[in-house]
Amino acid sequence: MNAPERSHLLEQGLNCIKDFPVLSTSVHGKPLVYLDNGATTQKPACVIDAESQFYRTTNANIHRGVHRLSQQATDLYEHARDRVRAFLNAAHADEIVFTRGTTESINLVAQSWGRANLQPGDEILITGLEHHSNIVPWQLLCQDIGTVLKAVPINDRGELQMDAYAELIGPRTRLVAVSQVSNALGTVNPVDVIVRMAHDAGAKVLIDGAQAVAHQPVDVQSLDCDFYAFSGHKLYGPTGTGALYAKRELLRDMPPWQGGGDMIYTVSLTESTFADPPARFEAGTPNIAGAIGLGAAVEYVRGLGLDRIAAYEAALLHYMTERMQGIEGVRLIGTGAHKAGILSFVVEGIHPHDLGTILDAEGVAIRAGHHCAMPIMTYFGIPGTARASLAVYNTPADVDALVRGVRKAQELFGTE
Numbered sequence: 086m087n088a089p090e091r092s093h094l095l096e097q098g099l100n101c102i103k104d105f106p107v108l109s110t111s112v113h114g115k116p117l118v119y120l121d122n123g124a125t126t127q128k129p130a131c132v133i134d135a136e137s138q139f140y141r142t143t144n145a146n147i148h149r150g151v152h153r154l155s156q157q158a159t160d161l162y163e164h165a166r167d168r169v170r171a172f173l174n175a176a177h178a179d180e181i182v183f184t185r186g187t188t189e190s191i192n193l194v195a196q197s198w199g200r201a202n203l204q205p206g207d208e209i210l211i212t213g214l215e216h217h218s219n220i221v222p223w224q225l226l227c228q229d230i231g232t233v234l235k236a237v238p239i240n241d242r243g244e245l246q247m248d249a250y251a252e253l254i255g256p257r258t259r260l261v262a263v264s265q266v267s268n269a270l271g272t273v274n275p276v277d278v279i280v281r282m283a284h285d286a287g288a289k290v291l292i293d294g295a296q297a298v299a300h301q302p303v304d305v306q307s308l309d310c311d312f313y314a315f316s317g318h319k320l321y322g323p324t325g326t327g328a329l330y331a332k333r334e335l336l337r338d339m340p341p342w343q344g345g346g347d348m349i350y351t352v353s354l355t356e357s358t359f360a361d362p363p364a365r366f367e368a369g370t371p372n373i374a375g376a377i378g379l380g381a382a383v384e385y386v387r388g389l390g391l392d393r394i395a396a397y398e399a400a401l402l403h404y405m406t407e408r409m410q411g412i413e414g415v416r417l418i419g420t421g422a423h424k425a426g427i428l429s430f431v432v433e434g435i436h437p438h439d440l441g442t443i444l445d446a447e448g449v450a451i452r453a454g455h456h457c458a459m460p461i462m463t464y465f466g467i468p469g470t471a472r473a474s475l476a477v478y479n480t481p482a483d484v485d486a487l488v489r490g491v492r493k494a495q496e497l498f499g500t501e
């Protein structure tokens with residue numbers, strides 16, 4: 086994208102600020118500038134309304150009731166599943182398991198697929214760019230069953246070392262788990278290449294799409310990944326929602342990982358038989374209203390257009406990167422060739438938490454800390470970074486407010 090194209094996109098914007106009620110509020114008497122979208126996004130009125138409408142008009146438990154409301158609630162819940170299927174371009178709705186989010190989706194794969202398919206000595210390959218959610222579940226599994234966890238190293242730009250990837254994927258590798266976009270640095274990983282490398286070695290692939298689904302089109306069929314995990318709340322949907330996509334033939338053979346109502350076929354006092362997927366993996370009453378809200382969120386994002394969103398956010402990231410690079414004493418952490426709307430940085434002489442507090446006083450919300458990615462911070466030899474992360478409603482004016490806030494912090498600390 087050249088400079089005139091970028092300024093044209095930035096001038097036009099996505100015209101969606103009006104959809105987000107919270108964005109017209111203020112913080113400490115200043116208009117809210119929300120740049121903490123990597124942690125969670127704000128919710129458009131259509132998502133808030135979908136949830137509240139459900140509670141006002143249709144609330145009932147699903148799948149079990151013979152009465153009218155229960156049937157309507159079931160239809161809405163299953164319709165939401167089909168919306169998520171279409172959003173990811175999965176072939177079948179029964180390949181979509183509703184979960185509490187990315188973390189639960191990954192734990193589901195570890196505890197169900199992992200325990201059923203892995204032997205002591207088998208290898209799971211993760212990377213040095215992962216969120217703790219894509220590290221700890223594998224560590225717990227390895228401790229329990231004797232599988233071996235390996236990690237692909239990163240380079241100084243915060244990218245995966247692809248030659249090391251090729252070396253580390255070996256005959257013992259049974260699963261490759263990788264994030265599509267790093268939450269701490271914004272690096273976009275070449276997941277299409279990684280899927281091919283893993284499949285050539287006979288390994289399955291799990292993609293952590295937590296930071297990807299809201300920012301670029303995702304097509305699980307063309308990616309050919311075996312598992313894809315994401316969270317609703319980073320996609321303008323409700324907290325405590327999300328999904329796991331898994332290929333039908335894999336899900337069919339996976340054992341349950343949690344027992345309870347709704348996941349069974351028959352139960353006696355000594356043994357049970359289990360429902361087909363996805364019900365087998367949705368024990369107990371799920372977050373029905375949340376799933377319906379998530380369905381509304383994916384429709385909202387599809388309405389804006391993922392290609393448009395990707396292009397706009399790329400232009401805005403470029404603007405933010407240039408402006409922040411222009412401040413003396415600011416060091417960007419994560420300077421890979423392919424990045425999505427996240428900028429991590431440190432400011433000389435100012436702890437990220439202090440910076441976050443000063444920015445907050447200016448109405449600017451960013452995140453400061455290790456971003457649940459401590460191995461990345463260890464690699465760069467820093468305790469944490471400040472992170473500004475973009476969403477559809479952010480504008481160049483938000484970036485300008487961030488830049489003003491950083492300069493103000495430097496003045497206060499006498500480091501300008």
Ligand code: PMP
Nearest residue numbers: 186187188216218268295296316
């Ligand atoms: N993976 C990545 C890349 C993330 O950014 C996050 C959330 N920060 C997670 C996993 C975990 O998501 P959740 O807390 O919604 O389960």
